[in-house]
Amino acid sequence: TGGGRGIGKQIALRLAEAGAVVAINYRSNSTAAEETVQQIRATGAQAIAIAADVTYGVDVNRMVATISSELGPIDLLVNNAGIYDLVPHNETTEELWHATIQSNLTSAYLVTWAIKDSMIERRFGRIVNIASVAGLDPRPMSIAYSASKAGLIGLTKSVASALAEYEIRCNAIAPGLIQTEMIDGVEQSTIDTLIAATPLGRIGTPHDVADVALFLLSDQSRFTTGQTIVTSGGRVMLP
Numbered sequence: 001t002g003g004g005r006g007i008g009k010q011i012a013l014r015l016a017e018a019g020a021v022v023a024i025n026y027r028s029n030s031t032a033a034e035e036t037v038q039q040i041r042a043t044g045a046q047a048i049a050i051a052a053d054v055t056y057g058v059d060v061n062r063m064v065a066t067i068s069s070e071l072g073p074i075d076l077l078v079n080n081a082g083i084y085d086l087v088p089h090n091e092t093t094e095e096l097w098h099a100t101i102q103s104n105l106t107s108a109y110l111v112t113w114a115i116k117d118s119m120i121e122r123r124f125g126r127i128v129n130i131a132s133v134a135g136l137d138p139r140p141m142s143i144a145y146s147a148s149k150a151g152l153i154g155l156t157k158s159v160a161s162a163l164a165e166y167e168i169r170c171n172a173i174a175p176g177l178i179q180t181e182m183i184d185g186v187e188q189s190t191i192d193t194l195i196a197a198t199p200l201g202r203i204g205t206p207h208d209v210a211d212v213a214l215f216l217l218s219d220q221s222r223f224t225t226g227q228t229i230v231t232s233g234g235r236v237m238l239p
Ligand code: NAP
Pocket: 001, 002, 003, 004, 005, 006, 007, 008, 025, 026, 027, 028, 029, 030, 032, 052, 053, 054, 055, 080, 081, 082, 083, 084, 103, 130, 131, 132, 133, 174, 175, 176, 177, 178, 179, 180, 181, 182, 183
């Protein structure tokens, strides 16, 4: 989901390169999604773009039905679509709260639920949820975002434990600061402070996240489920 640009785009390209047939979901930026599809097709791999707002169940079900009929059953799912808020507590409105939870958490529930029965039937499925270090180490200016990503890490564990008996694995990636349009609104001074607090001394790239996604979606991680892999250059470390 959200595969037309940013982290989702790089994951789509990486998966196609590794031999996957890819469906790229987007909400409104059809130009970016079509460009990504063309980039993939230029390598000889197969891809389609499909519009759907993943916060709406009706849209999600229609998307999954279209992908399944055009490309076949879905083996790999990356719940990547998301939005970011950068506001203090007194600007965290009910509207912002609902929009953030729906975009970052409800969306993953809806898409997973639209696909899981087919995965159960075939006893095969691999799911990766793109969370954030904010879900582990919340920041004061991203209250709804941090809560949504903590929820997504919780959903990852619930899905992993409920669906393991059907050979379905579910893991999360918690990226640190990654260079995409999402961080356009973050001030350079904040970025510099975060880089200074990062042992590997740089901001991340979508490639950094895509390589971890490929690992979690491949057989190389066959004994790994319910985990959150932090990809933050060492800025956030799990105990
Ligand atoms: P981005 O460049 O802003 O891209 C966001 C993508 O999500 C776009 O493709 C957008 O579609 C899609 N999207 C948003 N809401 C949607 C909806 N309701 N339905 C369908 N698609 C929707 O962001 P990014 O940096 O690549 O972020 C990708 C994921 O990584 C997000 O979950 C984000 O929270 C997470 N993350 C990012 C960072 C970072 O520093 N960048 C750090 C940690 C975690 P359109 O193209 O159609 O608008």
